Amino acid sequence: MARTGDRPARTPQVLKGMRDLLPQQMVLRQHVIGTFRRVFERYGFEPIETPVLEYLDVLTGKYGEDEKLIYHFQDRGGREVGLRYDLTVPLARFVATHRHELVFPFKRYHIEPVFRADRPQRGRYRQFWQCDVDIVGTASMLADAEVIMVWIDALSAVNMPNFVVHINHRKLLQSMAQVAGVPEAQAATIHRAIDKLAKIGRDGVHAEMVNHGIPPEAADRVLDLVALEGEPAEVLAELRRRLAGNQLAEEGIADLENLFRYLGELNADPAHYQLDLSLARGLDYYTGPVFEAMVKEPNIGSLGGAGRYDHLIGMFLGEDIPATGASLGLERIIDVIQELHLLPQPRTVSEVLVTVFSDEGLEASLSLVSQLRAGEVNAEIYLGERRDLRRQVQYADRKGIPLVAFLGPDEIAAGTVNLRVMASGEQVTVPVSAAAETIDRLLKQERSGDGAAGQ
RNA sequence: GUGCCUCUAGCUCAAUUGGCAGAGCACUGGUCUGUGGAACCAGGGGUUACGGGUUCAAGCCCCGUGAGGCACCCCA
Incomplete structure (x- = not known):
């Protein structure tokens, strides 16, 4: 995203009557x-x-x-x-x-x-x-x-x-x-x-x-x-x-x-x-x-x-x-x-963000995200270079990702994952092996409780 | 395609009518590496849609182009 100093050849505009879709x-x-x-x-x-x-x-x-x-x-x-x-x-x-x-x-x-x-x-x-x-x-x-x-x-x-x-x-x-x-x-x-x-x-x-x-x-x-x-x-x-x-x-x-x-x-x-x-x-x-x-x-x-x-x-x-x-x-x-407002309007296809606690915790996070994907959960891992949890949670909030998975030293040691429902702030800790299943359940709860009004 | 209106930061809008281009929100950084939407501090961002003209001076006036909207036409 560095500036090139060149002036764009034309204002970046779409043709009359046509649009980009975000x-x-x-x-x-x-x-x-x-x-x-x-x-x-x-x-x-x-x-x-x-x-x-x-x-x-x-x-x-x-x-x-x-x-x-x-x-x-x-x-x-x-x-x-x-x-x-x-x-x-x-x-x-x-x-x-x-x-x-x-x-x-x-x-x-x-x-x-x-x-x-x-x-x-x-x-x-x-x-x-x-x-x-x-x-x-x-x-x-x-x-x-x-x-x-x-x-x-x-x-x-x-x-x-x-x-x-x-x-x-x-x-x-x-x-x-x-x-x-x-x-x-x-x-x-x-x-x-x-x-x-x-x-x-x-x-x-x-x-x-x-x-x-x-x-x-x-x-x-x-x-x-x-x-x-x-x-x-x-x-x-x-x-x-x-x-x-x-x-x-x-x-x-x-x-x-x-x-x-x-x-x-x-x-x-x-x-x-x-x-x-x-x-x-x-x-x-x-x-x-x-x-x-x-x-x-x-x-x-x-x-x-x-x-x-x-x-x-x-x-x-x-x-x-x-x-x-x-x-x-x-x-x-x-x-x-x-x-x-006839339908709920999620802003993203992502269902859960898997956070990365530190370099030492990266392996556990990667392992969890693969496991979730294998379980047909739309899961993404945080890709930013700075990994303070605040930033990662903020990312989920901005994108509208409904769930965040935390994997810190305590969870890793216990073989668990901490799942946070963004809308309510409610958190549950479950064994890693039950993560995909729990996420499914939480998502269903979210969607039914949400009604048609959307976010 | 015809007539009319509009265009200022990513968004919503100011700018005492021709006299230093600004605010709120958003964004970036910090307070703050075990948890977002709060608060505080700091910061970046604009050839005022684009091109030309008038003028000592243009966001503001004039012309052209582009895009959006309203009505017509028509249609999804």
């Missing part, structure tokens, strides 16, 4: 990733990985408007390449590439970073991780129901309170536009406006539609449909009456009826999902049910987006394979966990 942030992050992984695997989803870089034309033509946010450049061989914008389009390409190596219906999860050249804001980064589960090769609404169940379980597993999965159907949205007499080309405008219903209200949506050239009467007709609320079965029955004879509406309603029936049979908690006829979802590739996971507090946007995309794989294969899937935004979820 060890104490990674502890929570990896815990959340591990939790999601376990939930995903409980449903039989299997992991895959794909490159962050794809041929640019793999990515283009799938997202609609958003396409301008794709990072792209030429590689050294002159290839036009792009950083993946999500994990769904790469999955579609993956399925088309490996079609004959996969067992269908194919279920995979995928937890990796994606990139969007968006203007950063709170909860909006240029590099962020998505946690995706998708089911490829079945058009059954059972697959969509499973995906929603995974979401509910995953968010519940990180103690997320009051989240709601909003559910709608692309075909329903399209049929509403048809019934209102809005031309196909303007359908997207309508959907975008409707999506803001909760935010700007009926009048706001009406004004926005009219602004975009939708006749006021058509806007009213659409809004009358969207405004329907209540029990899914009742709302769907009412829609069936009002949209009678419309092919798309029939298909969408039938899908949703099945979907809600399956959710009921899977015992999904009704507090965590609802029919929301105003939910639009921006991405072009959705063709069926669409979902969005929302929390009211804090105001951070959606935690995840999802839906069915029965024609996306066909864009690579020339033959459609139906698919549905869900995507959670890791950073937003972690932001909420931290803001609301």
